[in-house]
Amino acid sequence: MIHNPFKVGELVAGDPxxxxxxxxxxxxxxxxxxQNIILISPRRWGKSSLVQEVIRLVxxxxIIITIDCFGITSSEQFLESYLTELLKASTTLYSKTADMVKKFASSISPYISYSYGPNEEIKFGINIPSKEFDPVVILSMASKIGKDKKLPVVVCVDEFQKISEWKDGEAxxxxxxxxWQRHTxxxxxxxGSKRHLMNKLFNDSSKPFFRFGENIFLERIPTPEWISFIQKQFTRTNKKVSKEVAQQIVELVQGHSYYVQYLSRLCWANTPHELTEAMLMESYEEYLNDxxxxxxxxxxxxxxxxxxxVKAVINQEKQFTSTHVLNTYxxxxxxxxxxxxxxxxxxxxxxxxxxxVIFTEPFFETLFRRHFMRHS
Incomplete structure (x- = not known):
């Protein structure tokens, strides 16, 4: 059975x-x-998949540690997640995880338990009393383990801007x-996905993470690259799409990575042999309805x-504070x-x-016109 080659709602690496x-x-x-690196782009432009692809390559x-701050609401939760992921990443390097903890974090060693899951993976139980909970000990472990094994360590933190929202976030x-600045x-x-918050965290001289590393502002993938990708995915699954129709897919969703994959997936599912413009527009309506x-x-x-x-933006007004625009709208x-x-x-x-002004979701303007500007 040939599976749909376009993926949405999950991290992609390799062919997709x-x-x-x-x-x-x-x-x-x-x-x-x-080298520390800061990756900034709008939501669902493929940051996490990009990082996952690099992780796959290296x-x-x-030693790779990944943490997602989505759903984490305090520094204690972050540190427990950090420690758990570090231990998971290190188990392939150490036959005795308990000995590793004693070696690099002896003060918290008594409060970590170990067990085996159904697939023989090691599970960790962490129950550190508040009086023994020293963040510096936990945050220093990655560097110590890397030096001991003579391997670089990579700590990936997704939705990093969420930390500033916690009660103790700034501290x-x-x-x-x-x-972290001492870990060479x-x-x-x-x-993270909120560009204005991420930019403030790393480019405001009053913030702790000012100039912490290289800044990469993720741009849209160029249309020719998307066209080539879409045609390749259709071809390798025994279907066809012309260059012109593939370009229409990209343009309908403004080159937004998530939605190019989303619309392409619908198009592929609706195509028996070769994608026509009529099939594309049918798929586009399905995408809007979704x-x-x-x-x-x-x-x-x-x-x-x-x-x-929003009406003024859609009508391509630029001088929002002008008397004409203020009065008209x-x-x-x-x-x-x-x-x-x-x-x-x-x-x-x-x-x-x-x-x-850019709408974050490519479907927004089309649906806004249909529901709010039908009589304009």
């Missing part, structure tokens, strides 16, 4: 992964050189920086000011524009990172 050759080489070199030449960021044999790869509930959730709480601002005072933009950005409806 599209290009990013330049970024892969740069991140791979950073991993092996122990896995046997480094914990300061502690992380004070410990560890690459800290930090990435995201209608998400769109409604995004827009159900919008104020009149916010709705009118009933946007209130010039000072109100900043409040509208901030609220829409915090709601992840728009992105202002580049200095211009």
């Amino acid at each position: 992964f599209c290009n990013r050759t330049k970024e892969i080489n740069r991140i791979r070199n950073a991993f092996l050189d122990s 896995d046997k030449n480094a 914990f960021l300061e502690q992380l920086r004070s410990v 044999n560890v690459c800290y790869c930090l990435y 995201h209608l509930a998400m769109f409604r959730k995004q827009t159900e709480g919008l104020t009149a000011y916010q709705v009118n601002y 009933k946007l209130g005072s010039p000072g109100n524009i900043k409040r509208i933009e901030t609220s829409l950005q915090d709601s992840e409806i728009i992105d202002l990172f580049t200095g211009s």
